[in-house]
Amino acid sequence: MARRSGVDRSGDRGAVTAEVALAVPALTAVLGLALWAVGAAGLAMDCTDAARAGARAAARGDSEAAVRALIARTGPDGAAVSLERAGDLVTVTVRARAAGPGPVPLPALTVRGSAVAQVER
Template identity: 40%
Template sequence: MLPVLVALTVALVWLLSVGLAQLRAVDAAREAARASARGEADADVIGRAGRIAPEGAVVTLERTGDTVTARVSGSVGPPGGGLLDSIASVAIAAEAVAAIEGDP
């Protein structure tokens, strides 16, 4: 019975970490889109978003017409090691679009 409870606890903790990583990716994409739309330098925007995003996530910016799109993608691996190493990582991704701000 105890091994089942431990496995269930590990699975729930992993599920929680995946959810939190997704929320961080959404926040990072939103912040990157806003900052880029305000005209901040791409390197600064990507650096700021990288600090918000989950570890190892990739941040990209794309300008099209009068909008900027920020994308954050990454993955969350299983907790611990040993037998859990054979479990595939879960991909996370987020995207935010903002209108480029100009002079009023």
């Protein structure tokens, strides 16, 4: 067997396989976490959109039950809603839980969105 650089590489057999065997699961985990983070960011935007719709409805003078029903229709499933009135301002906050990524036992993340509107006269 001819040596090209004067280095015997016969002991390196299987090294690439071992490196790939370690790299693929790590890359898969990173991709899964990235997709979960994008999903959580989308859920936060859904909360903000629902809070804006609820704040507009509350500012128009809709009842609290109507505002909550609107948020339940437009917001994420199982979202918690809080409404606060302080003078001329109505603040609506919508919170939802983003479950942990896949089968990994990580705690769920709570995301929220809020909106403030001035009461219309």
